[in-house]
Amino acid sequence: MMRTASSPHASAFVERPALMLRAQDVRKTFTLHGQGGIGIEALAGVSLDVERGECVVLVGPSGAGKSTLLRCLYGNYLASGGSIAIRDDDASEQHLEITGAAPHDVLRLRRNVVGYVSQFLRVIPRVATRDLVAAPLVARGVAQSEAHARAEALLARLNVPRRLWSLAPATFSGGEQQRVNIARGLIAGHRVLLLDEPTASLDAENREVVSSLIVEARELGAAIVGVFHDEDTRERVATRRLALTAPRAQTALNEAA
Ligand SMILES: Nc1ncnc2c1ncn2[C@@H]1O[C@H](COP(=O)(O)OP(=O)(O)O)[C@@H](O)[C@H]1O
Ligand SMILES: [Mg+2]
Secondary structure, three states: OOOHHHOOOHHHHHHOOOEEEEEEEEEEEEEEHHHOOEEEEEEEEEEEEEEOOOEEEEEOOOOOOHHHHHHHHHOOOOOOEEEEEEEOOOOOOOEEEOOOOOHHHHHHHHHHOEEEEOOOOOOOOOOOHHHHHHHHHHHOOOOHHHHHHHHHHHHHHOOOOHHHOOOOHHHOOHHHHHHHHHHHHHOOOOOEEEEEOOOOOOOHHHHHHHHHHHHHHHHOOOEEEEEOOOHHHHHHHOOEEEEOOOOOOOEEHHHHO
């Protein structure tokens, strides 16, 4: 496993018990192979530390690389350079280097430590909403009946009508799907939360519910990195902001080298 011994972050996670996530000089260049190998530089060296109880809000114009950074932190995109480390769990001084980690280590980290909520629900056909929301708890060994009870409580709080709970969300409205997505992302009490515009398709009342849930998670000690499209939500949840600016929009790879 790519763990502490060889990691440049080992001492930081030992010396700072509250440190949950450390990203250093993260770079990401997309290569468009179909278009003459044009390189799109999306992140040109981003660094951030996030401790328990912090919510770092990423700000910057469209195309600044906010979603790309969150995907790199989650291990969906492989960073082109730099390093990303996330503490394994609350009690441990161990951490996982996301870049270079084995897939099963990344999956274990997602089950136990890191949650991610994207703007859109990836609908899984024919799975009932209640089961979709309960799944992250069941994966962590919580009994089905308790997981269902907690899923229902969260769906109720998010104003998802009870008649929808036994249906698959494929036919739900955008806002309903978004709230199912948020319930699924927040139910397991992950210690690190990555949130990419989770309130984009919600009305003011439901945005307020989601803001409250995020603040509660933060106050329980979650380390959060998020993007929020409206200033009210940013104001409510942020403990700190990190501005991203789009690097050079496009460069031919040979120029960039
Ligand atoms: N999968 C991808 N393939 C190619 N280019 C991408 C990909 N994802 C993002 N980009 C590019 O990276 C840049 C940053 O995008 P993104 O992270 O989505 O910005 P933001 O979330 O701040 O609006 C944009 O120029 C975008 O076109
Ligand atoms: Mg985005």
